[in-house]
Amino acid sequence: MSFNLTIALDAMGGDHGIDAVIPGADLALKTMPDLRFLIFGDEGRIRPVLARYPNLRARADVIHTDKAVSNEDKPAVALRTGRQSSMRLAIDAVKQGRADCVVSSGNTGALMAMAKMVLKCLPGIHRPAIASVLPTIARDTVVLDLGANLVCDTEMLTQFAVLGAVYARVVEGIDAPRIGVLNIGTEDMKGGEVLRETASVLSKVKLPGKFIGFVEGDDITKGTADVIVTDGFTGNIALKTAEGVAKMSEFYMRRAFKSSVFAMLGAMLAYRSFKKVKKELDPRYYNGGMFLGLDGICVKSHGGSDHIGFANAIKVAAELAHHGFNDRVAYEIEQLMSQESFFISDLADEESM
Amino acid sequence: MSFNLTIALDAMGGDHGIDAVIPGADLALKTMPDLRFLIFGDEGRIRPVLARYPNLRARADVIHTDKAVSNEDKPAVALRTGRQSSMRLAIDAVKQGRADCVVSSGNTGALMAMAKMVLKCLPGIHRPAIASVLPTIARDTVVLDLGANLVCDTEMLTQFAVLGAVYARVVEGIDAPRIGVLNIGTEDMKGGEVLRETASVLSKVKLPGKFIGFVEGDDITKGTADVIVTDGFTGNIALKTAEGVAKMSEFYMRRAFKSSVFAMLGAMLAYRSFKKVKKELDPRYYNGGMFLGLDGICVKSHGGSDHIGFANAIKVAAELAHHGFNDRVAYEIEQLMSQESFFISDLADEESM
Numbered sequence: 030m031s032f033n034l035t036i037a038l039d040a041m042g043g044d045h046g047i048d049a050v051i052p053g054a055d056l057a058l059k060t061m062p063d064l065r066f067l068i069f070g071d072e073g074r075i076r077p078v079l080a081r082y083p084n085l086r087a088r089a090d091v092i093h094t095d096k097a098v099s100n101e102d103k104p105a106v107a108l109r110t111g112r113q114s115s116m117r118l119a120i121d122a123v124k125q126g127r128a129d130c131v132v133s134s135g136n137t138g139a140l141m142a143m144a145k146m147v148l149k150c151l152p153g154i155h156r157p158a159i160a161s162v163l164p165t166i167a168r169d170t171v172v173l174d175l176g177a178n179l180v181c182d183t184e185m186l187t188q189f190a191v192l193g194a195v196y197a198r199v200v201e202g203i204d205a206p207r208i209g210v211l212n213i214g215t216e217d218m219k220g221g222e223v224l225r226e227t228a229s230v231l232s233k234v235k236l237p238g239k240f241i242g243f244v245e246g247d248d249i250t251k252g253t254a255d256v257i258v259t260d261g262f263t264g265n266i267a268l269k270t271a272e273g274v275a276k277m278s279e280f281y282m283r284r285a286f287k288s289s290v291f292a293m294l295g296a297m298l299a300y301r302s303f304k305k306v307k308k309e310l311d312p313r314y315y316n317g318g319m320f321l322g323l324d325g326i327c328v329k330s331h332g333g334s335d336h337i338g339f340a341n342a343i344k345v346a347a348e349l350a351h352h353g354f355n356d357r358v359a360y361e362i363e364q365l366m367s368q369e370s371f372f373i374s375d376l377a378d379e380e381s382m
Numbered sequence: 383m384s385f386n387l388t389i390a391l392d393a394m395g396g397d398h399g400i401d402a403v404i405p406g407a408d409l410a411l412k413t414m415p416d417l418r419f420l421i422f423g424d425e426g427r428i429r430p431v432l433a434r435y436p437n438l439r440a441r442a443d444v445i446h447t448d449k450a451v452s453n454e455d456k457p458a459v460a461l462r463t464g465r466q467s468s469m470r471l472a473i474d475a476v477k478q479g480r481a482d483c484v485v486s487s488g489n490t491g492a493l494m495a496m497a498k499m500v501l502k503c504l505p506g507i508h509r510p511a512i513a514s515v516l517p518t519i520a521r522d523t524v525v526l527d528l529g530a531n532l533v534c535d536t537e538m539l540t541q542f543a544v545l546g547a548v549y550a551r552v553v554e555g556i557d558a559p560r561i562g563v564l565n566i567g568t569e570d571m572k573g574g575e576v577l578r579e580t581a582s583v584l585s586k587v588k589l590p591g592k593f594i595g596f597v598e599g600d601d602i603t604k605g606t607a608d609v610i611v612t613d614g615f616t617g618n619i620a621l622k623t624a625e626g627v628a629k630m631s632e633f634y635m636r637r638a639f640k641s642s643v644f645a646m647l648g649a650m651l652a653y654r655s656f657k658k659v660k661k662e663l664d665p666r667y668y669n670g671g672m673f674l675g676l677d678g679i680c681v682k683s684h685g686g687s688d689h690i691g692f693a694n695a696i697k698v699a700a701e702l703a704h705h706g707f708n709d710r711v712a713y714e715i716e717q718l719m720s721q722e723s724f725f726i727s728d729l730a731d732e733e734s735m
Contacts, residue, residue: 166630273599275627299639300648
């Protein structure tokens with residue numbers, strides 16, 4: 030892929046820090062050889078690791094800082110005291126136009142707070158959302174919000190629908206993405222006031238996709254929708270529940286394979302096929318929490334992910350930048366907000382307080 | 383098991399109706415031979431099926447009604463017009479003391495509305511919750527609420543914690559059940575006001591278990607807690623998301639097994655071990671949404687479940703009745719509400735509106 034882009038990397042975040050970031054960037058270069066990198070962090074620690082990756086070294090600048098945001102830092106503290114941190118400097122690079130996007134596997138709350146403060150929201154957008162692509166039994170689906178906003182009003186959810194639909198269109202190439210709103214039933218009268226009003230608005234306005242109504246938890250993996258909209262609390266619980274069930278399934282499968290000589294023999298015979306499934310559902314290939322709605326592209330890599338996961342987060346950020354995601358969002362949000370049928374009643378505003 | 387109990391069955395609910403209920407009751411009799419049944423529904427359709435199960439026929443009375451609640455009926459309509467329905471008559475049998483518990487696979491909303499109206503809540507309980515037992519990589523966990531209450535205040539969530547803990551104690555025999563509150567992080571400051579206040583109350587009051595703080599979505603399957611407390615909206619989304627991911631895992635596994643001759647051969651060799659896993663995680667063996675907090679035992683069987691699932695729902699109801707679950711709840715709720723440290727601030731009341 031010819032992605033002629035510069036990616037700012039926070040090298041000091043996540044459980045593996047430099048040891049995931051540097052090999053991850055090198056791995057990303059293998060499929061996107063035109064990328065360039067600005068690597069922010071402790072130069073004394075970055076240089077020795079970078080020396081082992083000559084391809085990457087030739088395409089990367091290291092910008093030294095000995096400050097880093099820790100996982101324990103509260104967002105407000107990170108904002109105040111982290112002005113020279115690797116995370117903040119990497120975001121600043123996007124703001125200053127020196128990089129096209131930023132990737133960090135650091136503290137999510139701090140990253141969101143800094144990204145919001147430095148990059149600001151796109152015109153017309155009230156709040157950014159965290160979005161991720163998830164596997165289904167059909168084509169992938171993008172789910173948002175996954176944790177940026179505990180409580181959402183109708184306007185926010187409607188904007189999230191547009192953000193998700195633009196992603197499905199410009200990055201995944203789906204002409205008319207199917208947009209669903211997560212609820213506890215598909216009937217019109219299900220759920221609280223905000224969800225019902227959101228459905229009403231989405232069914233009236235012109236969208237860069239097709240509103241298909243309410244969807245339920247099991248629709249996430251059914252592939253019923255290309256975009257699933259929810260508040261950040263519910264989305265976060267659903268995402269983590271899904272991760273937990275996937276791990277449990279794997280746990281029981283492994284145990285079954287070890288439970289008898291026949292099963293072990295069977296496992297060996299089926300090894301290649303299983304490896305393929307494992308790759309199809311491997312969370313590392315779905316890694317990359319996209320902070321959508323900001324005037325600048327910022328992707329959060331899972332804190333626990335290794336270099337393969339980090340390379341995927343780089344790919345996600347590069348795709349957003351390459352496809353001009355933000356320009357398209359700005360256009361679609363302007364279209365949305367100018368439609369007369371898009372109105373928010375007082376009731377919804379009260380509900381979201 | 384010597385469960386000398388009478389179970390009222392709504393024979394007209396669910397996708398399979400009589401064809402799941404009658405064979406299901408017969409199957410339940412095989413492990414609990416002392417059960418007796420009151421079967422409510424269309425006698426002309428029940429008798430011919432029952433004739434094929436002589437053991438069950440000898441221990442069952444059929445009470446005829448040609449009225450049934452449909453899945454499309456709104457709860458309020460079912461309440462008004464369903465007084466002679468099989469669902470309502472089965473619940474009435476518990477109220478009148480003719481049955482120890484009721485099992486239905488009909489319309490959940492209608493069943494909850496009727497059960498609340500007829501059976502009422504146990505003294506001190508504000509709202510009943512729907513609870514289910516879910517598999518984990520360790521011992522099972524009970525999760526509630528799964529959909530009865532979209533929005534919950536601190537007092538409701540605190541009571542749900544007691545309901546779940548009493549279940550884990552008296553039915554599962556866990557001495558000091560670990561109680562967690564579902565949230566999007568484990569730190570004290572995570573989540574909304576109601577969750578934070580619930581955690582504060584649960585850490586102060588004396589409980590029939592041990593409060594372990596906030597748990598996240600992936601803790602549901604980790605077995606971190608024996609009881610997980612959440613509002614009905616979040617719980618329903620989590621439960622259905624979990625079902626969806628389990629189905630997706632199975633889908634990909636099946637496809638892998640069919641993808642090559644080696645894989646097929648491997649699958650044949652590992653067949654017995656896989657069957658065991660499938661049984662360990664089979665949703666039919668976890669079937670039975672318990673309506674906890676009512677003054678009478680009512681269990682909802684999944685609408686789509688077959689006779690094996692229905693038999694399990696009967697077992698769940700029989701265990702609650704046999705172990706005197708409600709007497710124990712009444713005692714523990716009295717203990718809870720009499721504790722001085724159990725207070726609800728005005729703030730929490732506002733939040734839950």
